[in-house]
Amino acid sequence: MSSPLPDGFSDLEPWIDWAQPTELARNHKRWSASMAQSQAFYDVMQARGADALAYLNQFPLTALDAPQRTLLNMCLALAEVAVTVEMYGEPQPKYVFPIDRFVPVHDSWPLGATGPMMGGA
Amino acid sequence: MTGTETSGRFTARYPQEGTGPIPVERYTSNAYFEQEKTAVFRRKWLNVGHELQAPKPGDYFVVQLQVADTSILVVRGKDGVIRAFHNMCSHRGAPVAWDAQGHCRGFLTCRFHGWVYDTTGKLVHVSDAGNFPSVRAEDNGLAPVHCGVWNGFIFINLAKEPEETLDAYLVPVAEHIGRYDFSGFVPAFSYRIDENVNWKTLQEAQLEGWHLPFLHEKTLARAVKVEGRQYRHSAIELHGLHGVLGSPPPDSFTPPPTAMLASQFGTGTVQAFGTKADKGADGYQFRGSFDFWHLFPNFFIGLLDGLFFTFNIWPVAVDRSIWEIKGYYPPVSNAGQLFAQEYSKVGLRDPMMEDCFTHELMAAQLKSGAKPVIHFQDEEILVRHLGNGVDQCVRGLA
Structure with missing residues (x-):
């Protein structure tokens, strides 16, 4: 069985459920995590995020394989969990509109594409 | 200009906008909404x-x-x-x-x-x-x-x-906004929110920054942090029916660790929020660390150094509106740039979700009839300006 993450990043496997493919899913993960889980993931990505991005930067965004995509999605999840840790100090802040009604239309755009995908072209 | 304690400076500059209370009926009356549809949306660009x-x-x-x-x-x-x-x-x-x-x-x-x-x-x-x-x-x-x-x-x-050409419609702002270098940006994000709120209430939080230290205490407040004094926009200018807000750069700004990580790899919020950019004498003249242009009646262009975004607010009914948000960044070609863009985007998104949270609550309460009027202060003059512009259209004066 092949490794779910690129060589050199297997230490991140315990947090692999943060690697969600869309903003909607990453935000749901952020809101469903406990503060302890959020802090743990935040801490490990603060330690490893720069290495992961430097590694991924060797490849064109549109040519990433599945393990590399997983690692990228973990990095993108840091952008979400950073709000929990650095701003609200809690995973489920009150007085915030739900993302299910704040629809990220761009979630359907292909990775690395600029704007909405046009049919045909 | 930044951080002056002057009160009433915009009211003094634009006395025609008035200072009085605003009728709640403008937000709740079906008859008024029907007039807006005809006098504003079927006439203006x-x-x-x-x-x-x-x-x-x-x-x-x-x-x-x-x-x-x-x-x-x-x-x-x-x-x-x-x-x-x-x-x-x-x-x-x-x-x-x-x-x-x-x-x-x-x-x-x-x-x-x-x-x-x-x-x-x-x-x-x-x-x-x-x-x-x-x-x-x-x-x-x-x-x-x-x-x-x-x-x-x-x-x-x-x-x-049309009563005037598009160029004539944009004359009051074209020379200002047109200095911004819009080349080299591509669509980077797009949100759509269907809300039970009047279209003017929806826009109003975007027409003043004074709520930032309150509503966005945990999020955006750090980008406008003012110590021991009242929030003051770095500029508010009215240009015909249109206008602009300049957001005051913070007295001090310590970027959080993730912002620092993002700024190593691409366009981040650190560069955008920290200071007022200088684009030279011929370049766009930033009024603040970021500028919000409002183009009457329902369009915003938010200009930052390195990215811009737009809002289109579409009335559906007197108490229902669609908010379309679109962001434009330089093209992203690698993971680091995408991460920096994601961090910047989320940093803009969450405060807007806080804005949204207030919209439906306010809309529901305005319907109660408990209060006949609401109030706007000097720093909210661009909010007043929108309502005045709409009302002038409804009364056949604009």
């Missing part, structure tokens, strides 16, 4: 999108305009020209384009019975033409809508004959 949504000949997109009971098809012709039409087949009224966006090879075919139009709106094929003896193709093209493009932004006007 309306932004419906950006050229980047239809970059190639044959690309099109559709904008639902419930406020005018129509759907608008925007298509880039084989000649490269952007045109707008009512999205309606001449046969029996079915939509010509059924998807929110797409691409055609020079022709759009109605899926109902196969009538075909070219990208200039001309009817080029009537199915079973022999059975339509009274239909002349030259009289039955798509119904055109006045359309113009300025700096990539696509505007339409629903009047039979």
Whole structure:
């Protein structure tokens, strides 16, 4: 069985459920995590995020394989969990509109594409 | 200018805006809303999108305009020209384009019975033409809508004959916004929110920054942090029916660790929020660390150093509106740039979700009739300006 993450990043496997493919899913993960889980993931990505991005930067965004995509999605999840840790100090802040009604239309755009995908072209 | 303690400075500069209370009826009355539809939305130039949504000949997109009971098809012709039409087949009224966006090879075919139009709106094929003896193709093209493009932004006007050209409509702001270098950006994000709120209430939080230290205490407040004094915009300017807010750079700003990580790899919020950028004498003159331009009646262009974003606020009913948010960044080619963009985007998104949280609560309460009026202070003069502009249109004065 092949490794779910690129060589050199297997230490991140315990947090692999943060690697969600869309903003909607990453935000749901952020809101469903406990503060302890959020802090743990935040801490490990603060330690490893720069290495992961430097590694991924060797490849064109549109040519990433599945393990590399997983690692990228973990990095993108840091952008979400950073709000929990650095701003609200809690995973489920009150007085915030739900993302299910704040629809990220761009979630359907292909990775690395600029704007909405046009049919045909 | 930044951080002066002056009160009443904008009211003194723009005395015509007044200082009195605002009738709640403007937000709750169906009759007033019907007047807005006629006096504002069927007369003024309306932004419906950006050229980047239809970059190639044959690309099109559709904008639902419930406020005018129509759907608008925007298509880039084989000649490269952007045109707008009512999205309606001449046969029996079915939509010509059924998807929110797409691409055609020079022709759009109605899926109902196969009538075909070219990208200039001309009817080029009537199915079973022999059975339509009274239909002349030259009289039955798509119904055109006045359309113009300025700096990539696509505007339409629903009047039979617009009272002024798009250029004339934008004269008060064109020289200012036009200095911003809009080249090299691509669509990076897009949100759509369907809210039970009046379209003016929805816009009002975007027309003043004074709520930032309160509503956005945990999020954006750090980007405008002022110690021991009242929040003061770095600038507010009224330009005809339009206007701009400048957000004051913070007294001090310590970027959090993730912002520092993002700034190592791409366009981040650190650069954008920290200071007021200087683009030189010929460049865009930033009023603050970020500037919010409001183009009457329902369009915003937020200008930051390194990115810009737009809001279109579409009334559906007196108590329902659609908020469309679109962000434009430099193209992203690697993971680090994408991460920096994601962090920047989330940093803008969450405060807007906080804004949203207030909209429906306010809209519901305004309906109660408990208060006949609401109030705006000097730093909220751009909010007042929107309401005044709408009211002048309704009263036939603008």
